[in-house]
Amino acid sequence: EVQLVESGGGLVQPGRSLRLSCAASGFTFDDYAMHWVRQAPGKGLEWVSGISWNSGSIGYADSVKGRFTISRDNAKNSLYLQMNSLRAEDTALYYCAKGSIAAPRGAFDIWGQGTMVTVSS
């Protein structure tokens, strides 16, 4: 069964850091791009960051550029999101999503259940 399981969310104070992880199973992880998509409470979807199969192509939303860093470990079938200098507006459910092709251009064909990040003092 193809599966993505996120972890690492929680309550954090503004300005602090948090690292999200996504464990993939059921498919050949290093054949596909991977992404983080978030959804603030009661709001729509926002693409956060994406990474190609070999980490050669990486992109970020303007709202997180310079604060968040995406990475992957193909040997561990895992995707990560290092979030620094967190702000209240980063509060959201963070989804890990599998790209449909190796490059970060295709659709998001598999989604995890998400991990909640709450930034508050």
Next chain:
Amino acid sequence: QSALTQPASVSGSPGQSITISCTGTSSDVGGYNYVSWYQQHPGKAPKLMIYDVSNRPSGVSNRFSGSKSGNTASLTISGLQAEDEADYYCSSYTSSSTLFYVFGTGTKVTVL
């Protein structure tokens, strides 16, 4: 980079057809055939319904279809069913700097 524009809500009776529009620019929807559509039920993760403008993943009902004209993509649901009531989001690849994707504002579909 602005979000793609979708109508806030669309409604229809069971059996009817509805269409949801998704308007962008020549830098996203109009420039690439990498438009996809997602269905999201309350409290659930999004589900891919259409990819590359008009392709349906295996297992998605053929009542769902996609198309594109210029800078506007569309999702049509035919033979509307109660289970289709959900939020729908479009997404497009974009050539804007290091930003890869942009999502639509979302549309709430109500089955009357």
